Amino acid sequence: MKNCPIGIVLFCTVFHLSAVAQQLGVGALTTEYRKTPMGIEAAEPRLSWKITSSKRNVLQSAYQVRVGTDSAGLSAGKSLVWDSGNQKSEASVFVRYAGSVLKSGTRYYWQVRVKDNQGNSSGWSAVNSWYTGLLSSAEWSAQWITTSSTSPDAGPSPMFRKVFSIEGKVKSAVLYITAHGLYEAQLNGKRVGNDQLAPGWTSYHKRLLYQSYDVTDLLKAGQNAVGLTLGDGWYRGYLAFDRRRAFYGKQLSGLVQLVIEYTNGTKKTINSDGSWKYSTGPILFSDLYNGEIYDARLEKKDWTTVNYKDTGWENAKTIEANKEVLESSISPLARKHEEFSVVKIIKTPKGETVLDFGQNLVGWVSFKLSGKAGSYIQLEHGEVLDKAGNFYDANLRHAKQHVKYIFKGGAPESYEPHFTYQGFRYVKLTGDLTKIEPSSFKAIAVYSDMDPTGTFNTSNPLLNQLQHNIEWGQKGNFMDVPTDCPQRDERLGWTGDAQVFFRTAAFNMDVAGFFTKWMKDVASDQLSNGSIPFVVPNVLGENEAGSAGWGDAATIIPWNMYVAYGDKEILATQYLSMKGWVDFMTSKSTDNLWNTGFHFGDWLFYRPNDDNDGRSAITDKYLIAQAFYAHSTQLLINTAKVLGKKTDEAHYSELLDRIKKAFLKEYITPNGRMVSGSQTAYVLALNFDLLPENLRQQAVDFLVKNIEKYGTHLTTGFLGTPYLCHVLSRFGRTDVAYRLLLQETYPSWLYPVKMGATTIWERWDGIKQDGSFQTTDMNSFNHYAYGAIGDWMYRVMAGLDTDESAPGYKKITISPRPGGNISHASAQLETLYGLTVSDWKIENGVFKLKVVIPPNASGQIRLPGAANAKVTENGTALNAIKGFGKISTQGNDVEFNVGSGIYQFEYPIKL
Template sequence: MKEKIKSILIVFALVLSSGFVNAQSGITLKELECEMLENPLGIDVVKPRLSWKIETDKPQIIQEAYHIMVASSKEKLENNEADLWDSGKVKSDSSINVTYGGEELDSKDEAFWKVKIWTNKGETNWSETNFWSMGILTYAEWKSTRWIGYNQLFPGDSIGQFSRLSARYIRKNFELEKPIKTAKIYLMGMGLYELYINGNQIGDQVLAPVPTDYTKNVKYNVFDVTKELASGKNVIGTILGNGRYFAMRQEYKPYKIKNFGFPKMALQLVVEYTDGTSDTIKTDESCKFTANGPIRANNEYDGETYDARMEIPKWNTLDFDDSDWMNLMWVQEPGGFYEGQMTPNMKVKDTVMPISVKQKDDSYILDMGQNMVGWLQIKVNGERGDTIKLKFAESLKEDGSLYTANLRDARVTDRYILKGGRTETWEPKFVYHGFRFVKITGLKSKPKMEDFIGKVVYDDMETVGVFESSNPVMNQVYKNAYWGIRGNYKGMPIDCPQRNERQPWLGDRTTGAYGESFIFDNQTLYSKWLDDIKYSQTLDGGIPDVAPAFWRYYGDGVTWQGTYITVADMLYKQYGDLSGIEKHYPYMKKWIKYMEANYLKDDLMTKDKYGDWCVPPESLEIIRAQDPELLTDGDVLSSAFYYYLLNLMEKFAGLIDTDKQDIVYYQDLSERLKKAFNEKYLDKSKLIYANNTVTANVLPLAFGMVPKEYEQQVFENMTHEIEVNKNSHISTGVVGTQFLMRTLTNFGRSDLAYTLASNKTYPSWGYMAENGATTIWELWNGNTADPEMNSQNHVMLLGDLMIWYYEDMAGIKSDPKTQGFKKILMEPHFDAGLDYVDASYDSSYGLIKSHWKKNGTKLNWKITIPPNTSAKVKVPGSKISKVKINGQGPESIAENVSIKEGQVLFELLSGDYTIKTN
């Protein structure tokens, strides 16, 4: 019998976790574990939110109270001297998002905290200590730190459509005269950096920091470098890569592509000595640099060139003589406000070994067996000056050569020039590629597969979901979704990782972010993205199609721009995170009013840009549907979606302390719109909407716009359209697919949803898998339409499929009356068509499991409900006596047991249960 509590610090969306086991009655304390972020440094808000998880093998645990202590030192906390905050015993079952209520924290302050709780089964001891530190909270504290850079080209550099810019190597020598207590570096390195102290690389992050619109906000990273420094002489070394800062297409389409300038950096090293004094080492004119290093070019679209002959041995150590290096210049700051990065950087999260290497003419084609995102590490031998060229692609032509037309003008080529004399191992630093195949030229002999390792790169987030079912097609689609989603997490959610785009399109994640959250802990990523959207908003309220607005696309649609609102709703629903709504509500409201003022005509929203993007076309050979019967009127899409967003805004207004007239405003506008919508688009003689596309019908059904007396018939007419006219196949695009699976299921046709999910013929997700896809395509017919258009790693067509997997097939759903899975709805649709599901989701409260299997009329269902939560459970059955929970009748274990419409309903508190029905 052991009880375990995991403490978590949440700041906006930053999650820092640790674990401890302690309680009375002989339960022992165990070692603290930091699970989700190794260095809780540089927190950027003064009121962080604290959370903890309870892990125990005791059933039916409910928290009744908590006590939090926060102190300015670990020693004080160990002595129960809570000089920053002592909450006292608080009667509450809240164990997530408890707002820090202590002394106001200042820049660089440190806070140490612990918690104990009281449950219905007893009191725990104090946890072990957790920790966070504040970042630099004011601009004034950065003013004396100079931005340094070199705003000129070096030999070999060029600016144009295919810009080339060599990496900047920077050094700063300094001396520390006293014994060191602590030391932290605060670093802004634009566009990307690697950091070294005395020759040792700091951190295992890659492609850092996360991208932003640098004219609006600039992220700094914080590192504890106490162990790397010594009294006496030291040296800081930095390599600056280009990233999104020095844009890949300089002076090319300047009306569209945003450029920021040459790479630059600002750094503070704050050292506290054991005698209580401190020093701050800053970037200044004494920093030395060169661009005559081995990284000759680094460009996200075009690749990296590394000349090993130009390596600079020990350049980042004290032994190096930098007298021939240039002094860096003071340069203009980027323009954006400085912010602590509240989301983890990217890391190498996985590796992939190739499955084959085949010779093709004078080159070799490497097959990784999986469409992946990252780069290739190579091991090669050769003579000095030999050039190994690596060109990346997602697929091959029929003759076995690379197919690269779909990459457009992205050159996607890495080059390694050997120094010679021994085996050389190399991988790039400042690029990434989306690829399955690699064409390798320049080798003198056939390579071995073990000479290559694929490095999978994405944001450092946990995989929180697992799903497996009895249907192999659904399982493969899930795997494809998993690889596609994580590959497109690049400090922001991008649309594709391989061609000359890689943009954070809003419309791709309107509902997608919700489905993704069941697989990955994406809270920090999407909290940061809400800020990106806010910063990109125009003064009059407009929101762009991509954010950060690296492309100047302001299309003023609803289905794309409304993602600002739906993502905030997802964060609240899945994580219990209200901060996104609180922070962004004024800007969301500004956009709502902007759209009303500019595009509301006769109570209908008349602005749409992209339509129901990527509807399956009438012919396998064409990219875009041309038949009007397949296309949904843009005003139908924008009006229905605007209604949906108004209802979300009404909910938001009720959740936060805002003007109550806002609620009246949203209610009035939505009712007027609903009335006008039905008057114009509902055909009461046929009981269909508009031209009867599935999208035209599914949106008003999903959003509750259909008059109740017509609702069932509209739904039946929609299912007739799917089953008869579309042969039980998908006919929706990006917009309609976001609500299709859940709407079918909610209206009683989970069997039809299952058919769509398990189809293997065109158009379907299974069709992609059957035709070799290992991620999700951009087009339903990506293998037959003009392949130059098709990205083979997109996630926008997933719609609400992943949500349907977890909520409707596994029965893992947060009760909409609560948030963050405090109360869980476990109501799988056992009759949809599957024989078993084995799924889990690690929620904010803990692990939720659902593993069910049918055998004829018998059901065996094993579930886990995490501590401090409860679940409403539904199983098929007409008699309560036919249901057993852990071998007993439901009344002896469950609460509120009842029968309704052939279903047995009951509620369970936390624990592990085996439910059997016959």
């Protein structure tokens, strides 16, 4: 203890030991990606944690996990169901539980401690937990309950209630619940959980999710009351096109099982059954597309409390329904998030009263208003105003998006919808408008409860707005399934849209649970011949399947999930589905050429108003099909290699070679030109490595000439756009990629931004330059597919990327590519290992790069234009710093490896 004054040695000793302990910490515990999950059904749940340390080059060298059923006992190291012992391993994600067999309906507590490669040990982490679901369908003792009505027509939402008693001191209480339809539950007058539109959307006859809620705090001694309200939702409501209803069933029903455990170890179960009572109330109509009608005069005050008198209510009917399809919910359900105030109240040229919330969002409007009994207010929702400034909703097609509230009269009344949602920025008001004030309304954004993970910003305000629009396109369309749009009579899980956007989505938010769930639905709805439906859940029928670029969601998303999260299980789970899709394409091919069937092609590619000059960017649909046939086969080979399936790896490698040869023979001239000379054709051929090395450079040249022919504008559609800038950067034309990105005139990414967009549009010119609209048949102003450019901005512009040799950001690539007169770009991402950052700026000719690599990860850094520059890191010459890997020159760049830590590089740069 040098320099420690006599008399306070003990203080210095304690302080020193505390400082040492703080050098290594462990926290952010999750089970199956979730923080304290309910309803875990995995027999061997996977546990993950993050390490904290202020030091550089920190790697975990060992861990110890312990699990118990008692929190206090666990902290004391007693009554454990699993103690991993000291495991020499770097693994800090997806560590499988390996203790005694898990029991249903049980809370398991766990904690972890770690050692690092520098001799430090952490203390035990804070205690985390997971709660198991009902691990066997036989454990469902509840009965499905419904009403006496068998009509599939839309009508009032049924309300069910049951009074029960508590006979002892409650240790815990868990409510297991689901529905054919949507549900809301209450206990003793209080809402259960924060989820909206539960139980979510799956192919209900194959997979029906249930939720588990800890309701211990909602119970009280003596008498208690539980209530359940049902809505049509996806199960019985309007769905897809042509005003179709009742796709999955005609009758709404609910399944409720409340398991109460007393402190003495005994249990009591309250089941939905024929003893429940039902009636109807104020929700006269509630539909996902068409809004809600709510008559407050019909409210049954306190109907989910014990004191309510349910005289006149009928006994619930019980029905038989398959419980084998029940699975615990693994996906984050929709919840309420941001709130928006009215920016202004508009009086339109037509005399309409319109609220402007300033942001195109998805959710609903809540309000607090007064009105005479029997009077009403109606809210009509739309995304844009027309050229004259009037309310516009023609692009909604048959969807109404109307919410009508009928006042009961008296004191101010508060309301928000229940079993519906709207896509909107503007709300037209009709009805009783005598007491309208902006402060009476607020718009509430509703979307799947995914944690934000990534942020991106630059020195260019238009690009920052583009990123904003990308984020809000994602929020609005991640509503339990990845929908194409959130406003018209569609809102379907289009597979093509989802696959092109996945990598962008995985940067902005934690989508692991969301896509794990949806990919199970993809496999569930996959046809017996391996074909993938256009939409999942498939509500269009078996004939609507098999399009290139859409069906490839079966291979592209699992592989990219593995790259983004390092999760082999998603590959193992989806492997048969991936293989089935590739085998389907093979079955439809002749001489290794897939040139049959219907394909959407490069959907919504650029078409000039006058097609007489032949400048439409048409790409042969079978060329696209062959390109994706090759790409999916390559991803299947990659997956087989990861999973150790050597026979499949060899078989599909041989197939891929034949596919590529067939592509060259069919679509490439002897002089190296493609039969389709579009940007998309060259982009796909280059991105999927379909051209031999000797033809690639001239293909790049053809691509650039094509871009310049259109005045440095893109002409790509849904399938070409995600790869366009990536291909240009890969082949040394990042300058052209920047020119495309920063183009402000139609067609471009920034054209909608300049036109005032707050989300991504479906079409490059949803609003034309003269202020008129594209066709009302298909013109969404919240459609995320073209937001796939975000992936290039994060991975290339900011330079924060994955390394497939160590996926899930175990090894992080930092390789920024400045250009386009941008002086600053920053990407920050919360990975499974912790926060990583690539933040660069150029000041007075000096390039400054801040890098953060989290503990237990490593980085490969590539400094642009640094080959002949004097590079410093935090003021020290680069070659004088110990701990960096070999420093090498790559063209004009400098490249080396680093361990975890915070780094600040500086050097003069010439661009």
